[in-house]
Amino acid sequence: MTPTHTDKQYESELANLREKLLLMGAKVEGMIVDAMRSLVERDDAVAKMVIERDAEIDRMEVEIDEMALQLLALRQPAASDLRFITNAMKIVTDLERIGDLSTNIAERSVELSKEPQLRPYVELQREAAAVRTMLRDALDAFVSRDAARAEAVRERDREVDILHRQIFQELQGLMKESPANVERGMRLAFISKYLERIADHATNLSEAVVFLVQGRDIRHTPKTPSSTGK
Amino acid sequence: MTPTHTDKQYESELANLREKLLLMGAKVEGMIVDAMRSLVERDDAVAKMVIERDAEIDRMEVEIDEMALQLLALRQPAASDLRFITNAMKIVTDLERIGDLSTNIAERSVELSKEPQLRPYVELQREAAAVRTMLRDALDAFVSRDAARAEAVRERDREVDILHRQIFQELQGLMKESPANVERGMRLAFISKYLERIADHATNLSEAVVFLVQGRDIRHTPKTPSSTGK
Numbered sequence: 001m002t003p004t005h006t007d008k009q010y011e012s013e014l015a016n017l018r019e020k021l022l023l024m025g026a027k028v029e030g031m032i033v034d035a036m037r038s039l040v041e042r043d044d045a046v047a048k049m050v051i052e053r054d055a056e057i058d059r060m061e062v063e064i065d066e067m068a069l070q071l072l073a074l075r076q077p078a079a080s081d082l083r084f085i086t087n088a089m090k091i092v093t094d095l096e097r098i099g100d101l102s103t104n105i106a107e108r109s110v111e112l113s114k115e116p117q118l119r120p121y122v123e124l125q126r127e128a129a130a131v132r133t134m135l136r137d138a139l140d141a142f143v144s145r146d147a148a149r150a151e152a153v154r155e156r157d158r159e160v161d162i163l164h165r166q167i168f169q170e171l172q173g174l175m176k177e178s179p180a181n182v183e184r185g186m187r188l189a190f191i192s193k194y195l196e197r198i199a200d201h202a203t204n205l206s207e208a209v210v211f212l213v214q215g216r217d218i219r220h221t222p223k224t225p226s227s228t229g230k
Numbered sequence: 231m232t233p234t235h236t237d238k239q240y241e242s243e244l245a246n247l248r249e250k251l252l253l254m255g256a257k258v259e260g261m262i263v264d265a266m267r268s269l270v271e272r273d274d275a276v277a278k279m280v281i282e283r284d285a286e287i288d289r290m291e292v293e294i295d296e297m298a299l300q301l302l303a304l305r306q307p308a309a310s311d312l313r314f315i316t317n318a319m320k321i322v323t324d325l326e327r328i329g330d331l332s333t334n335i336a337e338r339s340v341e342l343s344k345e346p347q348l349r350p351y352v353e354l355q356r357e358a359a360a361v362r363t364m365l366r367d368a369l370d371a372f373v374s375r376d377a378a379r380a381e382a383v384r385e386r387d388r389e390v391d392i393l394h395r396q397i398f399q400e401l402q403g404l405m406k407e408s409p410a411n412v413e414r415g416m417r418l419a420f421i422s423k424y425l426e427r428i429a430d431h432a433t434n435l436s437e438a439v440v441f442l443v444q445g446r447d448i449r450h451t452p453k454t455p456s457s458t459g460k
Contacts (some may be wrong), residue, residue, distance in 0.1 A: 043435070073308065073312055076306040217295070
């Protein structure tokens with residue numbers, strides 16, 4: 001409750017933190033898109049660009065944590081600002097992991113482009129589209145402080161889980177058909193798993209938005225529209 | 231710099247937070263051990279106990295975050311206490327994920343116990359032992375505020391990566407030998423991957439300890455003894 005809480009410098013620091021998070025979110029979203037493009041178009045150059053971009057995401061993580069810590073140390077924010085800043089430190093971990101997982105997809109793409117394509121990647125692209133939409137909506141919910149929209153993201157995590165399980169089953173079938181399919185099948189199974197993990201991180205993000213806006217911690221509560229807190 | 235910074239109530243709150251984190255760390259360490267025991271001894275009852283314990287870990291995560299947020303809101307801690315508290319909020323995320331991953335190991339164990347054992351789990355047990363030691367040492371380094379010990383944990387992450395890759399290759403070989411090996415091979419490959427991820431979380435933890443003690447952020451810096459900051 002010191003006077004600095006309302007000054008313009010402080011407000012602009014909070015706005016900076018927020019913008020940096022959103023920029024990082026947009027960047028990792030781009031990494032998902034390009035990692036999948038490198039897979040589908042069998043384009044190693046695109047894959048390598050994704051892998052190189054990960055270093056920037058790592059830097060942003062460190063910077064955002066520093067900004068947040070500075071704000072906590074020098075501004076001693078109260079209530080909702082405090083929630084925003086500590087949330088930023090959680091969100092940044094999820095975004096950084098999404099960057100890592102996109103990089104992993106790109107790495108598998110490079111390996112896969114060396115061999116004939118096992119089969120069309122229709123379902124994987126569906127999974128990726130669903131995951132990307134979850135991330136986009138979670139970031140939009142963060143911008144607009146829209147808890148309902150954030151909770152809707154969370155509900156969609158189950159869809160991705162189901163898609164992942166289908167893909168997994170189909171790949172297992174192909175791997176049983178021929179030993180020649182085993183390595184490619186494993187790589188594709190891992191790509192599906194990476195996407196499923198990105199959806200989990202988008203879910204974390206949406207849970208953070210609900211906490212930010214409403215102060216309700218909905219982590220580890222059932223993901224049904226009728227869910228009633230923890 | 232308010233007078234409350236030195237009062238006994240505050241000190242005991244910090245001590246509580248620290249103890250709760252350590253308790254959570256000990257519990258997830260126990261989950262790794264029991265998850266591997268359920269695999270090796272093919273004991274579904276042990277696996278189910280691991281899976282049930284995950285709910286307690288989830289509760290602890292929420293409680294620790296609440297404690298940390300309360301401390302930040304009411305005590306406005308400065309410098310090293312601030313670092314400790316924000317660190318606690320990062321560490322708790324890693325511990326919670328270790329709980330999840332141990333649960334995943336237990337789930338795969340239950341599936342695997344329904345079929346004949348594909349082969350002895352010698353290498354997986356070696357990987358699990360290495361991972362568990364990393365976690366134990368990271369927690370010990372946290373207790374004793376020993377940055378050198380924490381950095382040593384981080385160096386061992388590479389050993390686990392190498393072990394994981396070996397296991398992965400061997401399983402791929404078995405899966406190519408016979409379609410009957412595919413499902414079990416996949417399950418075991420995922421267990422190895424879960425362990426490798428637990429090692430990553432132990433690494434995060436050790437990096438958090440270095441930051442806590444020395445204020446140096448060594449995330450995303452090379453893992454060599456001669457590494458020089460970022």
